[in-house]
Amino acid sequence: MRTSVPIKVLAQLGWRNLWRHRRRNIMLMGAIVLAVGFVLLANSLLRGWQAQMLDTVVANLPGHVKVLAPGYRDDPSIQRGFQLPADYQPDLPGVDSWTSRVRVPGVILSERDTRGVQLVGVDPQRELAISFLADVELEGEFLQDSEDRRVLIGAGLAEQLETSVGRRIVLMTQGSDGRNREAGFRVAGVYRASSSGLEKVFVFTGRRVLQDLLDSEAVTELSIRLVENGQRAMARDLLQRQFAAQEASTWDELEPMAASMYKFADTAMLIWFSIMMAALAFGLVNTLVTAVMERTRELGMLRAIGMQPGVVLLQVVMESLMVVSLGVLMGIGMGMLAVYSLSDGIDLSEWTAGIEGYYMSSVLVPVLLPYDIFRITVLSLLFGLLASIFPAWRAVRVEPLDAMRR
Amino acid sequence: MGEQDYVVQCHGLERTYHDDGIPVHALAGVDLEVERGDFVSLAGPSGSGKSTLLNCIGGLDRPTGGRVVVGGVDLASLSATELADVRLRRVGFVFQSYNLIPVLSARENVEFIMQLQGIPAAERHRDAMEMLDSLGIGELADRRPGELSGGQQQRVAVARAIVSKPVLLLADEPSANLDSHTTEELLQLLADINQDRGMTIITATHDPAVMAFARRRIRLVDGLIVSDQRDQDAED
Numbered sequence: 001m002r003t004s005v006p007i008k009v010l011a012q013l014g015w016r017n018l019w020r021h022r023r024r025n026i027m028l029m030g031a032i033v034l035a036v037g038f039v040l041l042a043n044s045l046l047r048g049w050q051a052q053m054l055d056t057v058v059a060n061l062p063g064h065v066k067v068l069a070p071g072y073r074d075d076p077s078i079q080r081g082f083q084l085p086a087d088y089q090p091d092l093p094g095v096d097s098w099t100s101r102v103r104v105p106g107v108i109l110s111e112r113d114t115r116g117v118q119l120v121g122v123d124p125q126r127e128l129a130i131s132f133l134a135d136v137e138l139e140g141e142f143l144q145d146s147e148d149r150r151v152l153i154g155a156g157l158a159e160q161l162e163t164s165v166g167r168r169i170v171l172m173t174q175g176s177d178g179r180n181r182e183a184g185f186r187v188a189g190v191y192r193a194s195s196s197g198l199e200k201v202f203v204f205t206g207r208r209v210l211q212d213l214l215d216s217e218a219v220t221e222l223s224i225r226l227v228e229n230g231q232r233a234m235a236r237d238l239l240q241r242q243f244a245a246q247e248a249s250t251w252d253e254l255e256p257m258a259a260s261m262y263k264f265a266d267t268a269m270l271i272w273f274s275i276m277m278a279a280l281a282f283g284l285v286n287t288l289v290t291a292v293m294e295r296t297r298e299l300g301m302l303r304a305i306g307m308q309p310g311v312v313l314l315q316v317v318m319e320s321l322m323v324v325s326l327g328v329l330m331g332i333g334m335g336m337l338a339v340y341s342l343s344d345g346i347d348l349s350e351w352t353a354g355i356e357g358y359y360m361s362s363v364l365v366p367v368l369l370p371y372d373i374f375r376i377t378v379l380s381l382l383f384g385l386l387a388s389i390f391p392a393w394r395a396v397r398v399e400p401l402d403a404m405r406r
Numbered sequence: 407m408g409e410q411d412y413v414v415q416c417h418g419l420e421r422t423y424h425d426d427g428i429p430v431h432a433l434a435g436v437d438l439e440v441e442r443g444d445f446v447s448l449a450g451p452s453g454s455g456k457s458t459l460l461n462c463i464g465g466l467d468r469p470t471g472g473r474v475v476v477g478g479v480d481l482a483s484l485s486a487t488e489l490a491d492v493r494l495r496r497v498g499f500v501f502q503s504y505n506l507i508p509v510l511s512a513r514e515n516v517e518f519i520m521q522l523q524g525i526p527a528a529e530r531h532r533d534a535m536e537m538l539d540s541l542g543i544g545e546l547a548d549r550r551p552g553e554l555s556g557g558q559q560q561r562v563a564v565a566r567a568i569v570s571k572p573v574l575l576l577a578d579e580p581s582a583n584l585d586s587h588t589t590e591e592l593l594q595l596l597a598d599i600n601q602d603r604g605m606t607i608i609t610a611t612h613d614p615a616v617m618a619f620a621r622r623r624i625r626l627v628d629g630l631i632v633s634d635q636r637d638q639d640a641e642d
Contacts, residue, residue: 006521013509017509297503298505298507298508302507304466304493304501305499305522306493307522308487308490309487309490400466401461
C-alpha cells in the first residue's frame with residue numbers, strides 16, 4: 001500500500017520548525033525582505049524612468065505614431081510635405097489627441113545673433129493637447145491660433161539671441177519653390193521646457209503663417225497621441241493603409257536611441273533582480289544546508305520510521321518556501337511602503353544637465369505596476385524554490401542509519 | 407511450525423563493510439527464525455553484529471548476502487521506497503536516544519506515524535490518547551519532548567512505535583540512557599506489551615537487565631550466533 005503525501009503534517013512540522021530556529025529564520029527573512037523590498041523599489045524607479053522617457057519622447061513632437069512624406073527624415077523640407085484635407089479627422093481607435101504641423105529647418109536672426117533652428121507651424125490648441133508645450137513655463141503669451149503671426153521661442157534660444165518677449169526677430173527658410181524666404185515676427189512668448197535642448201531647437205508660429213511664408217498648402221507631419229502605448233503598431237499599420245503614399249512610423253522607429261533606452265530599462269530591471277536574487281540565493285542555500293545538517297539525526301529518524309524520501313524532500317522544500325514566502329510578502333510590503341513614501345518623486349534637479357540625455361525630467365516619480373508586483377513575487381518564490389532544492393536533495397541523501405549513529 | 411508463524415526469518419545473513427578497503431564481516435552468515443509473539447534479546451560485545459542484525463531485520467540496512475523475510479515480505483527484493491513502507495507499516499522502532507520530534511507534543515509524536523499512514527484525524531487522535539493512557543503518560547500528552555524526563559520520552563517513543571500495531575517491535579539499546587529504576591519500568595512495559603498484545607519484540611542490548619526480561623536470549627560474537635537460549639518456562 002502506498003502512502004499519500006501528508007501535506008498537512010508537513011505544513012505543521014514546517015511551521016513549528018520555523019519558530020524552532022527563530023533567530024536564524026528571522027535573519028534569513030530579514031535578508032529576503034531587504035532584497036525583495038529593494039528590488040521592488042528599484043523596479044519602480046526604473047518604471048518611473050521608463051514612463052518619463054515615453055512621455056518625454058512622445059511629447060517631443062513624435063507622438064506615438066507619425067505620418068511623414070517619404071524622404072522627409074533625410075531631407076526635411078516643405079517639398080517633402082503632403083496634403084491633408086481641411087476637415088481631416090483620424091480614423092483610428094484609441095486616439096487621445098492629434099495634430100498636423102509644418103516643420104522645416106530655418107534660421108532665426110536677432111539684432112545680436114543668428115541661430116539654426118526648426119521652424120514649427122502649429123495649430124496652438126491641438127498642440128497643447130499633444131506636445132511638451134502644455135507643460136512649459138511661459139513668459140509672455142501663447143499663440144492664439146494657426147494664423148497667429150508671432151513666435152514662441154525657448155528660453156535657451158532667447159538667451160543666445162539676447163532677445164525677449166515683445167522684441168522682433170527674423171525667420172529665414174527655403175520656400176516650396178526652393179528660393180529663400182524671410183519674414184519678421186514679434187516674440188509672443190518665451191518658454192522654459194524640461195530640456196534646454198528643446199528650448200534651443202524649436203521655434204513655434206501659426207501653421208497657416210508658416211505655410212504662407214513657404215508658399216505651400218502642405219503639411220510635413222501628422223502626429224497622433226494614443227491612449228495606450230501598446231496600440232502604436234496597430235495604429236501605424238492602419239495609418240499606413242490610409243496614407244499609402246506616405247510613411248507611418250511609431251515613436252520607437254523615429255527615436256531608436258530612446259527606444260533602446262526604453263528596452264534597456266526592462267533589461268536593467270531583470271539584471272538588478274538577478275543580482276539581488278543570486279546574492280540572496282547563496283545565503284539562502286547556505287543557511288538551508290546548515291539547517292539540514294543540524295537536523296541530520298532527526299531527518300534520519302523520519303526516514304527510519306518510514307517517511308518516504310520524496311516526502312522528506314517535500315518537507316525541506318516546504319519549510320524553505322515558508323521562510324521565503326513570508327520574507328517575500330514582507331519584502332513586497334516594505335517595497336510598496338518605500339514607493340509610497342517616494343510618491344512625490346525624487347528631486348534630481350541638481351543633475352538636470354546630466355540626465356537630459358536619458359530623457360529624464362528633474363523629478364523622478366516611481367511607478368508601481370501590479371504586473372511588476374506579481375512578477376517579482378512569483379520570480380522570488382521561484383528563486384526560493386530553486387534554492388531549496390539542493391538542501392532538500394542533501395536531506396534525502398541522508399542514510400537513516402548513518403544519521404542515527406551521529 | 408509453518409512459515410506464517412515466523413515474524414522474522416534470516417537465512418545465511420551476511421553484512422560486510424569496508425573500512426579503508428579492508429572488509430569487516432559484521433554478520434557472517436546468520437540463520438534466525440523468530441516466532442510470532444516472542445521476546446528476543448540480541449546480546450554480545452561491541453562489534454558482535456547485534457545492532458547490524460537488528461537493522462537488517464528492520465530494513466534500515468541491506469545485507470550483502472542471504473535473505474531477511476519480515477512478516478512474509480522478503481526485504482532483499484524491495485526498493486528504498488518499498489522498504490520505507492515496510493518500516494512504516496510493519497515495524498515499530500524504539501531508539502536508544504528516543505528520537506522524538508522536538509516540535510511536536512507527546513500526542514502528536516504518537517500520531518505522527520498514523521498521519522504518515524493516512525489514518526483519519528479522529529481515529530488517530532483516539533488511538534494516540536488510548537495508547538498514552540495505557541502506558542501511564544496520558545496526562546503528559548500535550549507536553550513536548552523537552553518538557554519530559556528520559557523515561558517519559560522513552561515511553562512516548564514506545565507508544566509511537568506500537569500505536570499502529572506493527573508485526574514487530576525493534577528496540578536498539580532501549581535502556582542505554584535510562585537509570586536502573588526507569589529501565590525496570592520500561593522493561594516491564596515491554597514485557598506487558600509482549601504478553602498483553604502478543605507483539606513480537608527484538609532488542610539489541612548490552613544490559614543484563616534487558617536480557618533477563620527476554621524469553622529468548624541470543625548471543626552473537628564476530629557476526630555469528632554463538633548461543634540461543636530460551637526460558638524453560640516459556641518452553642513448558
